[in-house]
Amino acid sequence: MVELSGQPQDILKPxxxxxxxxxxxxxxxxxxxxxxxxKGFSGATVEKIAADAGMSKSNLLYYFxxxxxxxxxxxxxxxxxxxxxxxxxxxxxxxxxxLAAYIRQKIEISAxxxxxxxxxxxxxxxxxxxxxxxLQTDLKRLVVEKCKVIESWIAAGKMRRVDPVHLIFTIWATxxxxxxxxxxxxxxxxxxxSDPAFQAETELAVTSLILNGAGLDWPPEExxxx
Amino acid sequence: MVELSGQPQDILKPxxxxxxxxxxxxxxxxxxxxxxxxKGFSGATVEKIAADAGMSKSNLLYYFxxxxxxxxxxxxxxxxxxxxxxxxxxxxxxxxxxLAAYIRQKIEISAxxxxxxxxxxxxxxxxxxxxxxxLQTDLKRLVVEKCKVIESWIAAGKMRRVDPVHLIFTIWATxxxxxxxxxxxxxxxxxxxSDPAFQAETELAVTSLILNGAGLDWPPEExxxx
DNA sequence: GTGTGATTTGACCAAATGGTCAAGATGCAA
DNA sequence: TTGCATCTTGACCATTTGGTCAAATCACAC
Numbered sequence: 001m002v003e004l005s006g007q008p009q010d011i012l013k014p015x016x017x018x019x020x021x022x023x024x025x026x027x028x029x030x031x032x033x034x035x036x037x038x039k040g041f042s043g044a045t046v047e048k049i050a051a052d053a054g055m056s057k058s059n060l061l062y063y064f065x066x067x068x069x070x071x072x073x074x075x076x077x078x079x080x081x082x083x084x085x086x087x088x089x090x091x092x093x094x095x096x097x098x099l100a101a102y103i104r105q106k107i108e109i110s111a112x113x114x115x116x117x118x119x120x121x122x123x124x125x126x127x128x129x130x131x132x133x134x135l136q137t138d139l140k141r142l143v144v145e146k147c148k149v150i151e152s153w154i155a156a157g158k159m160r161r162v163d164p165v166h167l168i169f170t171i172w173a174t175x176x177x178x179x180x181x182x183x184x185x186x187x188x189x190x191x192x193x194s195d196p197a198f199q200a201e202t203e204l205a206v207t208s209l210i211l212n213g214a215g216l217d218w219p220p221e222e223x224x225x226x
Numbered sequence: 227m228v229e230l231s232g233q234p235q236d237i238l239k240p241x242x243x244x245x246x247x248x249x250x251x252x253x254x255x256x257x258x259x260x261x262x263x264x265k266g267f268s269g270a271t272v273e274k275i276a277a278d279a280g281m282s283k284s285n286l287l288y289y290f291x292x293x294x295x296x297x298x299x300x301x302x303x304x305x306x307x308x309x310x311x312x313x314x315x316x317x318x319x320x321x322x323x324x325l326a327a328y329i330r331q332k333i334e335i336s337a338x339x340x341x342x343x344x345x346x347x348x349x350x351x352x353x354x355x356x357x358x359x360x361l362q363t364d365l366k367r368l369v370v371e372k373c374k375v376i377e378s379w380i381a382a383g384k385m386r387r388v389d390p391v392h393l394i395f396t397i398w399a400t401x402x403x404x405x406x407x408x409x410x411x412x413x414x415x416x417x418x419x420s421d422p423a424f425q426a427e428t429e430l431a432v433t434s435l436i437l438n439g440a441g442l443d444w445p446p447e448e449x450x451x452x
Numbered sequence: 453g454t455g456t457g458a459t460t461t462g463a464c465c466a467a468a469t470g471g472t473c474a475a476g477a478t479g480c481a482a
Numbered sequence: 483t484t485g486c487a488t489c490t491t492g493a494c495c496a497t498t499t500g501g502t503c504a505a506a507t508c509a510c511a512c
Contacts, residue, residue, distance in 0.1 A: 018479095018488080018489095020479085020488080020489070021488090021489095024489090038352065038353070039268065039352065040266040040267075040268060040269065040348070040352065041266075041269065042265065042266060042268040042269035043266065043267065043268030043269070043352075045468085045469065045470085046469075046470060046471085047468090047469075047470090055490075055491090056490065056491050056492080057469095057470085057471090057491090058471090058472085058473090058490070058491055058492075059489075059490050059491065061470085061471065061472085062488095062489070062490075062491095065471095066470080066471075067469095067470065067471090118351050118352075121347070121351055121406070121407075122266070122348070122351060124406075124407050124409055124410050125344050125347055125348060125351075125406050125407070126264065126265065126266065126269075127264070127409050128409045128410065128413070132409065132413060135409075135410055135413040135414065136413045139410075139413070139414065140413060140414050143414050160438070162431065162434070162435060163427065163431045165414065165415060166427075166428065166431035166432065166435070167431075167435070169400070169403060169404070169411070170400050170431075170432065170435055172403065172407075173399040173400045173402075173403030173407075174395070174396050174399045174400065176399075177395060177398065177399030177403075178395070180347070180350075180351050181347075181350050181351070181398075181399075183350055183353050183354045183358065183361075184350050184354065184361055184365075185395070187354070187358060187361040187362045187365070187366060188361065188365065188366050188369050188391065189391060201389065201392075202392065205388065205389045205392035205393075205396075206392065206396065208388070208439070209388060209392070209393070209396055209435075209436065209439035209440065210435065210439055211439075212386070212438060212439045212440075212441070213434070213435035213436060213437075213438045213439030213440075214435065214438075214439075215438070244458080244459095244509095246458080246459070246509085247458090247459095250459090271498085271499065271500085272499075272500060272501085273498095273499075273500090281460075281461090282460065282461050282462080283461090283499095283500085283501090284460070284461055284462075284501090284502090284503090285459075285460050285461070287500085287501065287502085288458095288459070288460075288461095291501095292500075292501075293499095293500065293501090453512100454511105454512085455510100455511095455512090456509105456510095456511090456512105457508105457509090457510095457511105458507100458508080458509075458510095459506100459507075459508065459509085460505105460506080460507070460508085461504105461505090461506080461507090462503105462504100462505095462506100463502105463503090463504095463505105464501105464502080464503085464504105465500105465501085465502075465503100466499100466500095466501090466502105467498105467499090467500090467501105468497105468498085468499080468500100469496100469497085469498080469499100470495105470496095470497085470498095471494105471495085471496090471497105472493105472494080472495075472496105473492105473493090473494085473495100474491105474492100474493095474494105475490105475491090475492095475493105476489105476490080476491080476492100477488100477489080477490070477491090478487105478488080478489065478490085479486105479487090479488070479489085480485100480486090480487090480488095481484100481485095481486090481487105482483100482484085482485090
């Protein structure tokens with residue numbers, strides 16, 4: 001028994017995917033994100049994920065060989081979206097504009113994909129058992145690179161001297177906080193990022209705090225109305 | 227069978243606790259904090275907690291009637307420590323000093339009790355099923371009160387106009403981030419808050435970012451060396 | 453020391469759950 | 483239509499796990 005094209009793959013999707021496979025994998029990953037982000041890895045059940053995806057548990061296990069495989073696929077699926085914004089920091093831009101754009105993107109993502117944020121937070125809080133290697137290689141490389149960008153801005157006298165890595169951590173912490181702790185935010189303010197007005201207010205508050213903290217003018221002089 | 231003093235209580239400890247009870251409850255809560263923070267509620271097992279506490283599962287269930295009871299007791303146990311720093315914000319102090327002191331305390335707690343931070347984060351991320359009522363009442367009251375303090379500083383022209391609640395969220399987010407995401411911090415910097423030098427560096431970076439962002443002078447003029 | 457209640461434990465149970473498997477249903481190319 | 487591979491599922495299994503219980507042990511007041 002050769003079984004060349006039989007079992008669908010777990011994480012990689014090597015091009016050859018039937019329409020049905022494409023659709024079902026997508027349904028599963030969507031359901032899995034909801035469950036894993038809500039209950040954590042241990043709290044989520046394969047049965048519930050399958051039900052949410054509209055299929056039997058057996059069928060789900062036909063597409064992913066184990067619960068852990070679903071989890072890893074889900075993580076892989078969101079990781080790219082998650083790290084994308086940082087890549088857009090351009091050295092030749094003005095620091096205020098660049099950082100503001102970065103913060104805006106991070107908040108936008110927190111607003112649009114809060115479940116992904118919570119899944120990521122869960123994973124890291126519990127020791128990043130699955131994605132630690134990625135943090136140590138890809139993310140580390142990216143952060144080092146962007147720290148140099150910030151350093152260059154500082155060296156050029158364009159912004160106050162701040163530790164770049166702490167600046168990045170602060171941006172991550174604040175922007176993700178609004179997604180991860182949205183229940184607490186809601187309990188305290190009655191609103192969260194799903195409210196566009198609250199999102200705008202948050203973006204302004206966070207951006208102006210951090211940018212001014214970094215010695216940058218924000219909002220830009222010409223934009224101010226009052 | 228009256229059983230007046232038989233079963234120890236779950237959450238409340240109504241004074242009357244034998245030496246043995248005191249000690250065992252304490253051992254259990256310590257072990258439970260370790261497990262729950264590491265694995266989450268579902269991932270933790272009563273058996274493992276009992277083993278860590280040096281007793282049998284049956285014995286643990288003699289002290290706490292259920293896994294959920296242990297969890298709630300653990301949460302209650304850390305909650306006070308968790309919320310204490312905010313209470314120290316004094317309206318009559320100077321905003322820079324008060325906020326700096328608050329941030330210092332929060333970071334200190336993140337450094338000393340990272341597991342408590344992660345447990346709290348886990349609970350809130352998953353919807354705060356146990357402590358939502360507390361967030362909505364006690365914490366809300368406290369936050370409203372402290373927002374007024376910040377408002378008064380703004381009204382007195384002592385600091386820039388910032389949304390108080392977002393300022394508080396930013397402080398929570400940044401300080402807790404270093405505990406909750408310590409694995410990621412370690413992966414990226416090779417250090418975390420358990421290193422006193424890193425703690426000092428973090429405190430300076432976070433405090434100066436946020437305070438300057440709020441239009442406050444930090445570090446204070448007279449303290450600067452360079 | 454003795455007795456009584458507090459403490460401790462191993463044996464045990466029922467439910468939940470991840471995963472297997474063989475059989476059936478379905479889609480599709482010839 | 484036919485044949486084959488893909489897809490789907492219910493029945494089933496082994497393990498884990500939260501929790502119960504009766505019996506044994508221990509602490510200590512008298």
